[in-house]
Amino acid sequence: MRFGILLALLAAMVLSSCATLSEDECRAGNWQAIGQADGAAGRDLNYVDQHAEACAEYGVAPDVAAWRAGREAGLPLYCTVDNAYSLGRSGVSMRAVCPAQAQADLTQAHRHGMRYYDLGREISELEHRRSEVLRDLGTLAPDDPRVGALRSEYSRLGLQLTLLQSQQRLYASYP
Known part of the structure; x- marks a missing residue:
């Protein structure tokens, strides 16, 4: 099947x-x-x-x-829940072609998938920002006054990244 x-x-x-x-x-x-x-x-x-x-x-x-x-x-x-979730997870909108009686289940699955997708985009942005901070750190002398702030930002971004990755795991599949 x-x-x-x-x-x-x-x-x-x-x-x-x-x-x-x-x-x-x-x-x-x-x-x-x-x-x-x-x-x-x-x-x-x-x-x-x-x-x-x-x-x-x-x-x-x-x-x-x-x-x-x-x-x-x-x-x-x-018009399946699996497809609705898969489309959402890919960031693709559902087309309005499914029977009305299926809409509630399809919408819920699609939103679940979209949440996974949105979290993935946020994770990518944080990873990019974190790599920029690391690159900036690599250009500074160890005694530069900006080093402390950049290290703090790097750590903060790492914590945010861990949190978002944990949240994304909750949406990695659909019941």
């Missing part, structure tokens, strides 16, 4: 990595599979218009009904 979800998400990422469909994809006309990949990627109903535009130059029109059926089959792969 998990392998199938990963495979569908991978297919969705491959299809979504291009702004348009290729001529071969348009001519093959596997609109249900294209729709399923788009659904698994959380694409909205208007996304088929982009396919229509891409395929128009090859004289091909999408089978909208097949695409919509595929999209509906793919949406359950997007």
